[in-house]
Structure formats: structure tokens, C-alpha cells
Amino acid sequence: MAVLTEAMREKIRAYLPRYPSKQAVVLPALHIVQDELRCVPLEAVREIAEMLDLHPAQVQDTLSFYGFFRDEQHPLGRKRVWVCRSLTCMLRGGEGLLRDLAARLGVHPGETTADGQVTLEFAECLGQCEGAPCLMIGDEVHGPITTEQALELLNRAEATP
Amino acid sequence: MTYEPVLLRNRGVPDVQRLEVYRQRGGYRALEKALRMSPAEVVQVVKDSGLRGRGGAGFPCGVKWTFLPKDHPGPIYLCVNADESEPGTFNNRILMEEDPHQVLEGIIISAYATRASTAYIYLRYEYGRCFRTMQRAVDEAYAAGLLGRNILGRSDFHLDVYLHRGAGAYICGEETGLIESLEGKRAWPRIKPPFPAVEGAFRKPTIVNNVETLACVTHILDRGADWFKSIGVPPDPNNPRDLGSYGPKLYCISGHVNNPCCVELPLGVTARQLIEEHGGGVWKGRKAKAVVPGGISMGFLSESELDTPLDFNGPTKVGCLGLGTAAVIVIDDQTSMVDVLYNSCRFFSHESCGQCTPCREGTEWMTKILARIRRGQGELSDLDQLLEIADGIGITPGTTICGLADGAAWPVKNALRKFRAEFEDYIRSGKRSAETGPVPVGHL
Ligand SMILES: Cc1cc2nc3c(=O)[nH]c(=O)nc-3n(C[C@H](O)[C@H](O)[C@H](O)COP(=O)(O)O)c2cc1C
Ligand code: SF4
Ligand code: FES
Numbered sequence: 001m002a003v004l005t006e007a008m009r010e011k012i013r014a015y016l017p018r019y020p021s022k023q024a025v026v027l028p029a030l031h032i033v034q035d036e037l038r039c040v041p042l043e044a045v046r047e048i049a050e051m052l053d054l055h056p057a058q059v060q061d062t063l064s065f066y067g068f069f070r071d072e073q074h075p076l077g078r079k080r081v082w083v084c085r086s087l088t089c090m091l092r093g094g095e096g097l098l099r100d101l102a103a104r105l106g107v108h109p110g111e112t113t114a115d116g117q118v119t120l121e122f123a124e125c126l127g128q129c130e131g132a133p134c135l136m137i138g139d140e141v142h143g144p145i146t147t148e149q150a151l152e153l154l155n156r157a158e159a160t161p
Numbered sequence: 162m163t164y165e166p167v168l169l170r171n172r173g174v175p176d177v178q179r180l181e182v183y184r185q186r187g188g189y190r191a192l193e194k195a196l197r198m199s200p201a202e203v204v205q206v207v208k209d210s211g212l213r214g215r216g217g218a219g220f221p222c223g224v225k226w227t228f229l230p231k232d233h234p235g236p237i238y239l240c241v242n243a244d245e246s247e248p249g250t251f252n253n254r255i256l257m258e259e260d261p262h263q264v265l266e267g268i269i270i271s272a273y274a275t276r277a278s279t280a281y282i283y284l285r286y287e288y289g290r291c292f293r294t295m296q297r298a299v300d301e302a303y304a305a306g307l308l309g310r311n312i313l314g315r316s317d318f319h320l321d322v323y324l325h326r327g328a329g330a331y332i333c334g335e336e337t338g339l340i341e342s343l344e345g346k347r348a349w350p351r352i353k354p355p356f357p358a359v360e361g362a363f364r365k366p367t368i369v370n371n372v373e374t375l376a377c378v379t380h381i382l383d384r385g386a387d388w389f390k391s392i393g394v395p396p397d398p399n400n401p402r403d404l405g406s407y408g409p410k411l412y413c414i415s416g417h418v419n420n421p422c423c424v425e426l427p428l429g430v431t432a433r434q435l436i437e438e439h440g441g442g443v444w445k446g447r448k449a450k451a452v453v454p455g456g457i458s459m460g461f462l463s464e465s466e467l468d469t470p471l472d473f474n475g476p477t478k479v480g481c482l483g484l485g486t487a488a489v490i491v492i493d494d495q496t497s498m499v500d501v502l503y504n505s506c507r508f509f510s511h512e513s514c515g516q517c518t519p520c521r522e523g524t525e526w527m528t529k530i531l532a533r534i535r536r537g538q539g540e541l542s543d544l545d546q547l548l549e550i551a552d553g554i555g556i557t558p559g560t561t562i563c564g565l566a567d568g569a570a571w572p573v574k575n576a577l578r579k580f581r582a583e584f585e586d587y588i589r590s591g592k593r594s595a596e597t598g599p600v601p602v603g604h605l
Contacts, residue, residue, distance in 0.1 A: 018323045020236070020363045026345030027328060031286075058346075065347035065514075066328035068286060082287075086248040087457055088415040088490055090504050124331060124508055125248040126287050129415035129490075130422055139289025 004047045008032055012051060022052040026062050030069055035161050039075035067121075077112040078159045081150070082123035082136040084143075089125075092144065094133035098122055100147040101135075118154055166425040167380050167409050168373070171260045178294055180301040183262040189307065191383035195270045196313055203274035207378060209386035211407040215252075216242055216334075216371030217456065217485050218564075219473045221404060222378070226275050228358035229366050238367040239277035240343065240357075241268055241375060243284040243291070244327055244334035247456035248508060249488035252411035253372040255423050257284075257291040260376075261298035265322070267375035269307065270382055272320045275368050280322045283339050286329055296324055331512035335563045336369040337361075338514065349516045350563035377408055393428035394472045406472035410487050414440040417447065417493035429475070433467040435489050447493040451580065455485030457505050458568025460575030461492075480578065482571040498580045499587050500594050502572060503531040509569030520566035523554040527573060534584075537593040544584055548577055 004012075011032045015025045029048045033040050040063055049056040063069045070076055083098040098109065105113050105120055112119040126141050128134050134143025135150055138160030142153060171177040171186060183189070195203050208223025229237060241264075245253040256264055268280050284292055299322050302308040312318045330348050332338040337351035340362045361367025381389050389408045396405040406428040412435055415421040419441030426435075432452045436443065443449050451461045454471060460481040462469060469475045473484045492501055510524035527550055530543050551574050554560055555567035577584065586592075 018321075021344065023345035024343060024363075027325070027342070030328070031326065052345075062345060062347055066330055068328035085504075086508055087453070087501065087504050088249055088421075090500075091416045091490070091492065091496065123287070123329075124511060125246055125250070127245050127251045127254050127285065129249050129251055129413065129488075132415060132421070136287055139286060139292070141287065141289075 001043070002047060003037070003041055003043045004033065004051075005036075008036060009051065012048070023054055023058070025052055026054070026059055027066075030059075030063055030066075031161075034069055034076075037075075038077075039070040039072050041072040074110075075112075077116050077119040079117060079137060079154060079157050080119045080121065080160050081154060082121045082126070083109075083150075084124070084126045084128075084132070084134050084136075085122045086125035088129035089132040089134060089143075092132040097133045097135070097145070097147060097150070101150060104147060104151060164409075164426055168256065168263070168376050168411060169259070169423075169425045171263065172255075173259075177259070178261055178298065180262060180298070180305060183260070187383075188262050189266055191379050192266050192269055192273075192307070193313065195273055195382045196315055196318065200274050200276055203270065203382065206386050207274065207381055210381045210389040211386075211405050212374065212377050212381060212389065213404065213406065213473060214371055215373035215377070215410070215486075217247070217458075217483075219484060222370065222374055225358060225370075226271075226368060228356065229275060229368065230359060233276075233366055235276065235278060236365055237275060237277045238362045238365055239268065239272050239275060239280040240336070240339060240362060240367055240369045241280060241282040242334060242336065242339060242369055242371045243282050243288070244331075244339060245288075245372070245486075246285055246331040246334050246512075247458060247486050247488060248505075249413060249415055249453060249490040250456050250486040251413050251415075252423050252486070252488075254288055254291055255411070256372055256376050257288070257295050261291075261294045262302075263379055264295070264372055264376050265298050265302055265307075267377070267379040268322060269302075269312070269320060271368070271370065271375055271378050273318060277368065278319060278321070280320065281343055281362070282322065282324045283327065283333065283343055284324055285327045285333070292324060292326060299324065330514075331508075332514045332563075332565060335565065338563065339369060340367065347514070349514050350565075352562055373411060381408075394470065394474075397474050400474060403474045406474065406484075412439075412471070413486070413488040414491070415488070416453075416491040417444045417449070417496070418442065418491050419444050429470045429472040431468045431470055432462055432489055435471070436467070436491055440489075440491065443491060443493055445493070447495060449491050450494040450496065451492045451498065451501070451576075453488070453490035453492070453572075454481050455483065456488045456568075457490070457508065457572060458564075459483055459485040460571040461579060463579045480575060482567065497587065497592075497594060498576055498583050499531065499534055502576045503528070503535055503594075505572045506531055506569065509565065513565060513569070517561040517566065519554040519560040520569070523550045523566065524569045526550055527569070534588060535594040537591050539588040541585060541588055543588070544577055544581065547573055551577075 131143030338348035551570035
């Protein structure tokens with residue numbers, strides 16, 4: 001059963017003219033698939049490889065290198081939150097924020113709540129250190145932020161990449 | 162004397178992200194000027210300005226451009242390094258969010274100078290707002306004939322600009338890691354030579370430049386090399402290898418200050434000036450114990466070194482690795498340097514690409530030793546062990562492919578040289594940082 005829909009394939013193909021090699025489309029393709037499916041299933045790896053004239057192992061190799069992507073054993077919840085743990089955020093309470101959020105959500109970083117709603121992650125510097133401590137929901141960074149405000153934002157957020 | 166910002170001059174101007182408003186404020190004048198010159202003349206102006214790369218290494222920009230092979234049939238690529246991930250650093254983000262056309266104008270001028278026909282903006286994924294702002298600017302530029310074929314009516318100048326989003330890896334900021342990642346592979350830095358200017362993206366000549374470097378190019382073309390050289394610090398006569406530190410610089414100030422911010426100033430201000438005059442002083446009425454001078458890779462200044470000028474030369478005089486990204490992180494006197502160093506080592510251990518054994522293992526061992534010390538189980542001999550590892554990893558001792566390992570080692574060397582007594586007290590007293598300990602990690 002094919003897991004890439006025609007719409008996904010169309011989006012992936014649209015990237016081809018941008019690069020002199022098909023392999024360069026691997027990262028955009030992985031983003032496209034994960035945005036839709038909340039993970040990159042092995043079958044999608046095979047199909048991306050076929051589209052880009054690669055061996056599946058080449059796609060899998062790239063996928064596994066980047067902290068952003070998820071395999072089918074570890075799909076994302078509907079929303080994903082990354083809490084920064086690097087130096088500036090740590091100095092202004094980032095580790096406490098991460099620990100409190102983990103406790104309130106009942107998960108360790110890297111895990112998804114039992115109801116499938118929220119995946120919690122730690123991040124290294126999000127590049128918004130003037131707003132430390134900060135966290136990212138989807139691809140928008142918020143800070144300085146408290147645990148309560150973070151939970152509030154998460155409640156209101158739509159599904160995120 | 163108050164300094165009139167150049168790179169941030171449009172900050173806060175309503176709608177300056179739109180092409181029309183940017184143009185009303187003199188935007189794309191520099192590009193028109195550049196197109197009246199030959200590419201070689203543009204390179205010469207940038208060379209004359211003394212502009213040094215803002216991405217961390219401080220390599221002279223115009224000189225790098227001359228490393229491209231002469232009369233190459235092409236294609237030549239320009240990679241814009243917008244991966245900005247060094248802890249404490251956010252100036253590229255501000256440039257792209259606040260004034261995207263200024264960056265884009267620098268990209269177009271630089272592509273003209275280097276004869277690049279395609280520019281890839283390698284943007285870290287986390288910069289979602291930058292992505293949308295830059296993409297809008299690129300779309301507007303295409304519609305206005307500033308990108309695409311026959312730019313501004315020139316039948317011999319074509320340029321495509323594409324945004325390429327990363328996926329959460331610090332090492333994609335290293336220029337050859339960036340290139341590998343752009344090519345769709347894991348971001349393993351390449352062994353150099355060949356340098357990217359000779360063989361880079363897709364095995365073609367490639368120039369990699371930081372966002373702020375390219376924003377400077379816009380103004381160098383607009384106002385001239387002499388103007389640029391009138392700002393900043395000339396070469397240190399006592400250091401024949403110092404090339405001077407010219408031009409404006411965006412300094413990021415974060416950590417234990419009242420007013421964390423990003424300010425533009427001439428190169429060469431001191432950390433103390435930044436903290437007092439721009440950061441609103443150390444928070445809670447405390448004193449600074451240590452200050453990171455330019456991103457965590459560069460090491461630490463102690464309180465007595467805060468009057469060091471933050472130009473390309475200054476930090477090295479007090480044992481730091483360099484100016485780096487000019488991101489200043491202030492650490493107050495209530496904070497344990499053991500906790501700070503642990504945080505730094507954990508960052509590099511997490512971000513090591515794993516390709517070179519000394520870096521992969523060394524960063525992990527240093528993190529483990531510091532974790533042990535934080536559990537109250539450290540021994541004094543651990544400190545020498547830390548130094549031995551730090552001395553053995555990096556390009557400096559010649560054991561690794563890229564500079565990540567040097568950046569991991571430097572904070573360790575600096576902390577143990579400048580704050581050793583604090584580490585010894587911590588170990589002797591059996592202190593623990595249990596409360597601030599790390600959170601257990603699941604899947605990652
Ligand atoms: C581990 C590592 C990470 C780096 N990260 C960045 C980065 O995020 N952004 C950047 O511009 N340069 C970064 N650099 C420096 C680049 O390799 C390169 O020198 C720079 O992009 C060149 O541009 P410039 O000459 O305009 O500064 C990094 C270097 C190393 C060793
Ligand atoms: S020094 Fe570290 S990050 Fe750089 S290539 Fe080697 S293992 Fe990778
Ligand atoms: S350290 Fe958290 S955003 Fe930079």
C-alpha cells in the first residue's frame with residue numbers, strides 16, 4: 001500500500017527543479033511527509049527513495065541523523081513542544097520549565113502524552129535567547145514563558161509540525 | 162558619542178519587510194550601483210573594506226571570494242548560512258525578521274560579484290517566522306525583476322534564490338556540514354582541502370557566507386569601503402597577524418542581565434559596556450562572575466577581564482578562542498561554574514556529528530565526568546582528566562575534521578584555568594546540583 005498520496009508526491013516533485021541533484025530533495029520530502037503523517041514510516045522512506053532514484057538506506061541514513069524526524073515507532077502527537085535547555089535558558093530557569101512541563105504532562109522529553117495530544121522534547125538553543133526561558137510550539141518560539149503560560153498556549157494551539 | 166545604527170536602521174519601521182517600503186528607504190540602491198560595476202570591481206570593494214565574516218571564524222570576505230577558480234564555466238553556488246545555532250546567538254534571526262530585503266540585497270550583490278547563478282539560504286528549521294518573512298521577500302523580489310532572469314534588465318545576470326530548511330542539527334552551521342545537508346545527506350563535515358570555493362555544493366565552486374556578512378555587503382556597496390573602514394578597530398600593531406576589525410557588529414546580550422537584547426555597535430566595545438550601557442546591568446543587583454564573549458564555543462571572560470574589547474583580536478588576548486558570533490552571555494555570582502560547564506559540555510556532546518572519535522567520545526566523557534561531579538562523586542583528579550581530554554580534541558591538536566571539538570574544549574580549558582578554585586571547592590565540599598539536575602530523557 002502506497003503511503004505517499006498524490007498530493008504529497010506533487011509537493012515533493014515541485015522541489016526537483018530547485019537543485020541539480022535529486023538527492024537534495026530528501027530533506028524537503030521528509031518534512032512534507034512528516035507534516036502530514038506525524039512520522040516517516042518505512043514505506044514512505046522506500047517511496048521517497050524510488051521518487052529520487054536513491055537506495056532506501058540513503059534516505060533512512062539522512063532521516064536518522066536529524067533530531068527532527070520520527071520513525072513509525074515514535075510518531076508525534078498532534079502538537080509538539082520543544083523546551084530549550086541550553087545555557088542562556090538554563091540561567092533563566094529553562095531546566096525548571098522542562099522539568100515542570102514533563103511532570104504536568106506526565107511524560108519524559110521525547111515522549112508523547114497517552115492521549116496522543118502532545119509530544120514534549122528538549123531543544124538546544126532556539127536562537128531566541130533574549131526571550132529565555134523559551135520553548136517552541138510547531139515552528140514558533142515563545143518566551144520568556146512560565147509553565148502555566150506554556151500549558152495554556154498548548155491548549156489553544158492547533159496541530160503543529 | 163551615540164552611534165547611528167546601519168544594519169538595524171530599519172528596525173521597527175512599519176512594514177519595512179515589504180519591498181515598497183524598503184525601497185522608499187533607499188533599498189536596492191546599492192544593487193543598482195553594484196550592477197554598474199564589473200563583478201571583479203565589486204569583489205575589490207568588499208576586499209578593500211576589510212569585511213571579515215560574521216559567522217564565527219572572521220575570515221576576510223573579499224579574499225574568500227577570490228579563491229573561486231577563474232573563468233569557471235559554472236554553475237557557482239552561494240550558500241547563505243542561516244543555521245544560527247550557537248547558544249546565545251540570535252542576530253541573524255533579527256536581521257531576517259526585521260529587514261529581510263536588506264539581507265536579500267546583500268545576497269544578490271554577492272551573487273553578482275561571485276558569478277553565482279543560484280543561492281540557497283540554509284535556514285534552521287526553528288526559524289519559522291524568518292522562513293515566512295524571507296520567502297515573502299524572495300517572492301516580491303521575483304515579481305519586481307530583482308530575481309530570476311535578466312535582473313534589472315541586465316541580459317547577463319540571472320539568479321535564483323531558494324530557501325532550504327534544516328531539521329534541527331547545530332553541525333549544519335559548519336560550512337561543509339551545511340553543504341552535505343543541502344545535498345540531502347547527514348551533515349558530516351568534509352575534510353578540507355578542497356575548500357568549498359574550489360569544490361563545494363554539488364561538487365561545484367561554492368561560497369558560504371553568514372547572513373550578517375551579506376547584510377554588511379549591502380552597505381559597503383552603498384556607502385563605500387572607506388566608510389566601512391571608518392568604523393571599528395584598525396589592526397593591532399603588536400600583532401602582525403591581526404587584520405583589523407572594521408565595520409558595525411550586532412552584539413547579542415543574554416543571560417543574567419536586566420535587559421537581554423541585540424544591539425548594533427562599532428566592533429571593539431567591551432563586555433562591560435555592553436552589560437552596563439545596553440543590557441541594563443547584571444540582574445537582581447548582583448555582580449557578573451563570568452561572561453561568555455562570543456557564543457559558548459569561545460570560552461569565558463572572568464570579571465577582571467570584562468574590559469576586553471570584543472573585536473576579532475581582543476578575546477584571544479585573554480585566552481578565549483576568538484570573537485565568535487559576538488554573543489555575550491552574562492553569568493552572575495550566584496551561579497555555579499560547574500553547572501555552567503556541564504551545560505556547555507552536554508550541548509557539544511549532543512551536537513557532535515559523531516564522525517571523529519576524539520570529538521564524539523571526548524565530548525561525551527567530559528559531560529559524564531561533570532555529571533559525576535554534580536552528583537557529589539567527583540574527585541580532584543577529575544579536573545586534570547577533563548583538561549587532558551580538552552587538550553586532545555579539535556583542529557588545534559589536529560585530531561578532528563571540524564571546529565566543533567575546539568568549541569567544546571575551549572570552555573573547559575578556560576573554566577578550569579580561570580575558575581579552578583571553585584571546581585576544587587565544589588568537589589571537596591561534596592556539594593551537589595541535584596535540584597538543577599537534568600531531566601531523564603526518553604526517546605531521543
Ligand atoms: C561547529 C560549527 C558551527 C558553525 N555554525 C555556524 C552558524 O550557525 N552560522 C554561521 O554563519 N557560521 C557557522 N560556522 C562557521 C562556518 O563554518 C563558516 O565559517 C561561515 O558560515 C562562513 O561565513 P562568513 O565568512 O560570512 O562568516 C560554524 C562553524 C563550526 C565549526
Ligand atoms: S569534530 Fe566533531 S562535529 Fe566536527 S566532524 Fe568531527 S565529530 Fe563531527
Ligand atoms: S539558550 Fe535557549 S534560546 Fe538560546
